[in-house]
Amino acid sequence: xxxxxxxxxxxxxxxxxxxxxxxxxxxxxxxxxxxxxxxxxxxxxxxxxxxxxxxxxxxxxxxxxxxxxxxxxxxxxxxxxxxxxxxxxxxxxxxxxxxxxxxxxxxxxxxxxxxxxxxxxxxxxxxxxxxxxxxxxxxxxxxxxxxxxxxxxxxxxxxxxxxxxxxxxxxxxxxxxxxxxxxxxxxxxxxxxxxxxxxxxxxxxxxxxxxxxxxxxxxxxxxxxxxxxxxxxxxxxxxxxxxxxxxxxxxxxxxxxxxxxxxxxxxxxxxxxxxxxxxxxxxxxxxxxxxxxxxxxxxxxxxxxxxxxxxxxxxxxxxxxxxxxxxxxxxxxxxxxxxxxxxxxxxxxxxxxxxxxxxxxxxxxxxxxxxxxxxxxxxxxxxxxxxxxxxxxxxxxxxxxxxxxxxxxxxxxxx
Amino acid sequence: xxxxxxxxxxxxxxxxxxxxxxxxxxxxxxxxxxxxxxxxxxxxxxxxxxxxxxxxxxxxxxxxxxxxxxxxxxxxxxxxxxxxxxxxxxxxxxxxxxxxxxxxxxxxxxxxxxxxxxxxxxxxxxxxxxxxxxxxxxxxxxxxxxxxxxxxxxxxxxxxxxxxxxxxxxxxxxxxxxxxxxxxxxxxxxxxxxxxxxxxxxxxxxxxxxxxxxxxxxxxxxxxxxxxxxxxxxxxxxxxxxxxxxxxxxxxxxxxxxxxxxxxxxxxxxxxxxxxxxxxxxxxxxxxxxxxxxxxxxxxxx
Numbered sequence: 001x002x003x004x005x006x007x008x009x010x011x012x013x014x015x016x017x018x019x020x021x022x023x024x025x026x027x028x029x030x031x032x033x034x035x036x037x038x039x040x041x042x043x044x045x046x047x048x049x050x051x052x053x054x055x056x057x058x059x060x061x062x063x064x065x066x067x068x069x070x071x072x073x074x075x076x077x078x079x080x081x082x083x084x085x086x087x088x089x090x091x092x093x094x095x096x097x098x099x100x101x102x103x104x105x106x107x108x109x110x111x112x113x114x115x116x117x118x119x120x121x122x123x124x125x126x127x128x129x130x131x132x133x134x135x136x137x138x139x140x141x142x143x144x145x146x147x148x149x150x151x152x153x154x155x156x157x158x159x160x161x162x163x164x165x166x167x168x169x170x171x172x173x174x175x176x177x178x179x180x181x182x183x184x185x186x187x188x189x190x191x192x193x194x195x196x197x198x199x200x201x202x203x204x205x206x207x208x209x210x211x212x213x214x215x216x217x218x219x220x221x222x223x224x225x226x227x228x229x230x231x232x233x234x235x236x237x238x239x240x241x242x243x244x245x246x247x248x249x250x251x252x253x254x255x256x257x258x259x260x261x262x263x264x265x266x267x268x269x270x271x272x273x274x275x276x277x278x279x280x281x282x283x284x285x286x287x288x289x290x291x292x293x294x295x296x297x298x299x300x301x302x303x304x305x306x307x308x309x310x311x312x313x314x315x316x317x318x319x320x321x322x323x324x325x326x327x328x329x330x331x332x333x334x335x336x337x338x339x340x341x342x343x344x345x346x347x348x349x350x351x352x353x354x355x356x357x358x359x360x361x362x363x364x365x366x367x368x369x370x371x372x373x374x375x376x377x378x379x380x381x382x383x384x385x386x387x388x389x390x391x392x393x394x395x396x397x398x399x400x401x402x403x404x405x406x407x408x409x410x411x412x413x414x415x
Numbered sequence: 416x417x418x419x420x421x422x423x424x425x426x427x428x429x430x431x432x433x434x435x436x437x438x439x440x441x442x443x444x445x446x447x448x449x450x451x452x453x454x455x456x457x458x459x460x461x462x463x464x465x466x467x468x469x470x471x472x473x474x475x476x477x478x479x480x481x482x483x484x485x486x487x488x489x490x491x492x493x494x495x496x497x498x499x500x501x502x503x504x505x506x507x508x509x510x511x512x513x514x515x516x517x518x519x520x521x522x523x524x525x526x527x528x529x530x531x532x533x534x535x536x537x538x539x540x541x542x543x544x545x546x547x548x549x550x551x552x553x554x555x556x557x558x559x560x561x562x563x564x565x566x567x568x569x570x571x572x573x574x575x576x577x578x579x580x581x582x583x584x585x586x587x588x589x590x591x592x593x594x595x596x597x598x599x600x601x602x603x604x605x606x607x608x609x610x611x612x613x614x615x616x617x618x619x620x621x622x623x624x625x626x627x628x629x630x631x632x633x634x635x636x637x638x639x640x641x642x643x644x645x646x647x648x649x650x651x652x653x654x655x656x657x658x659x660x661x662x663x664x665x666x667x668x669x670x671x672x673x674x675x676x677x678x679x680x681x682x683x684x685x686x687x688x689x690x691x692x693x694x695x696x697x698x699x700x701x702x703x704x705x706x707x708x709x710x711x712x713x714x715x716x717x
Contacts, residue, residue: 011509226496234463234490235513
């Protein structure tokens with residue numbers, strides 16, 4: 001007897017692989033993600049090309065010259081001009097008038113912004129920066145750092161400590177983070193690398209669920225609306241149809257992951273000397289596949305009663321939120337991979353794949369935890385598939401209004 | 416042979432099919448008739464094992480349903496549709512391999528059928544590029560490419576032009592000679608009269624009229640015979656087989672005691688009476704349908 005789910009799976013896979021939409025998503029997805037992830041970083045890293053003029057209202061009267069000097073020491077443009085040029089705004093007029101005038105200059109575009117150093121700056125260490133764009137973090141960081149030094153030196157002088165002495169005793173500390181893996185061997189691994197591995201693993205899972213899941217719900221809806229389903233169900237069982245669809249479309253997600261993964265490894269090998277642990281990669285793939293299967297069953301259960309495109313989008317939206325939730329916990333998980341919350345999240349099937357991938361990147365969990373989460377996930381998949389199958393076989397033949405929750409329960413109970 | 420016995424299926428506490436029984440022999444075209452919402456589609460779906468009945472038995476060649484049987488079923492549903500973005504030949508390959516056929520076998524047969532329907536050069540085109548009528552032809556091919564043993568056609572003629580209707584009629588009659596059981600569901604009574612050997616008319620889930628087409632017609636026929644003649648017709652009024660006769664100059668309406676003796680009655684007439692036309696007034700299936708469904712509906716509403 002021919003395996004009909006295999007026939008269905010092959011059809012779903014090859015029909016979708018050849019479609020223009022899939023090829024497009026294959027190309028667009030990384031462009032989009034890396035665009036979103038890297039573009040802001042690229043933009044802020046970019047050096048200024050022309051001198052930035054900043055106003056200063058210096059009520060201490062002693063900051064502006066030192067500040068300009070230090071700025072010139074540290075930041076110059078490629079053409080040799082200073083990166084930052086300070087303009088003294090102080091006159092005899094009262095402070096309010098000075099500020100109003102400065103505001104006008106900023107609005108007119110003559111100044112990027114201006115600093116206000118109150119006369120008690122050395123005591124309280126507070127100053128203001130005003131600009132029409134206060135999101136320029138880099139500029140603020142640079143000024144803050146230099147001013148910290150100036151204030152510190154001033155304070156040291158006041159209590160009679162020689163600043164040259166201070167400079168001599170001050171040491172520079174840098175950290176070399178070494179990650180210790182299970183085998184006990186050390187591997188130099190900065191936070192950046194861990195973060196990258198986690199991020200890529202997480203994105204792989206999310207992509208797989210989003211693209212394959214999207215296609216899955218579409219394909220069910222299409223068969224319902226063009227009534228092909230009646231012909232299909234006079235050839236094979238609803239189970240065969242569902243399983244074939246889920247597996248066929250997972251092939252699509254896997255192909256996508258494989259393509260991205262191959263590119264990723266290629267780039268990693270070209271750019272860095274550290275080698276990726278193949279074990280990590282396999283574990284990530286395992287969790288990705290299991291995660292997809294769980295979400296696919298969930299999508300079938302929630303999506304097959306749907307009859308319109310809008311409702312399908314809605315369902316997709318809800319499920320997308322669920323899969324994306326762990327991104328919110330990403331920092332927490334990476335910083336405290338053993339915390340109670342992280343452990344609890346690991347055992348909730350909705351989050352198991354994503355949370356575990358993050359944990360694996362941060363610190364390899366114990367074998368026990370890996371085995372137990374995989375087992376729980378497997379059991380949940382079987383349970384979810386059972387529920388999905390029961391709903392699917394009734395839902396796929398009902399064309400009218402969306403069923404109520406009670407009706408869904410009734411469908412599940414049918415023999 | 417398909418045997419359906421006391422089929423029942425309930426949706427939301429209303430019986431969509433309520434105790435329907437019939438048999439369809441191989442080499443027979445069986446008409447499953449009924450008004451909209453009568454339960455035809457539900458009956459068909461249970462036969463195809465798309466849904467399960469609440470009670471009743473369905474046997475094919477004496478055996479209950481098993482997965483292998485799906486490969487012997489062919490089905491053209493009333494509501495048509497295919498994967499719009501897929502190519503014609505791919506679609507045929509997919510559905511036929513779902514019926515357990517092998518690729519090579521499908522390919523050669525697909526070309527035969529495409530050729531027969533004048534679609535030989537359209538195999539590589541996408542379904543959505545075809546006209547509606549041609550899409551329907553593709554769907555017909557899907558229904559019988561795998562040589563089914565039980566073929567169920569739901570309104571197969573709708574949407575086809577007269578030429579293609581004629582062609583489909585030929586194909587159905589041809590398939591009948593191949594010893595296939597064919598169920599034909601439709602509203603078009605003229606088609607039924609031309610094609611069906613046996614019918615079952617259902618209404619509100621219950622069977623109303625059932626049997627060989629000729630028997631049904633006789634059952635609902637009046638006992639009236641129309642005669643056009645020349646000569647002396649007075650014998651008609653006195654004939655022992657006649658219960659009532661209206662005789663005019665050249666035309667008579669005669670009611671027999673039993674219409675099955677129509678032949679004997681004709682032969683018993685004397686040669687002095689020249690018969691120009693002798694017609695047993697037979698009801699059309701159309702009028703039976705209206706008569707039965709209308710009466711039944713009234714009855715139930717009362």
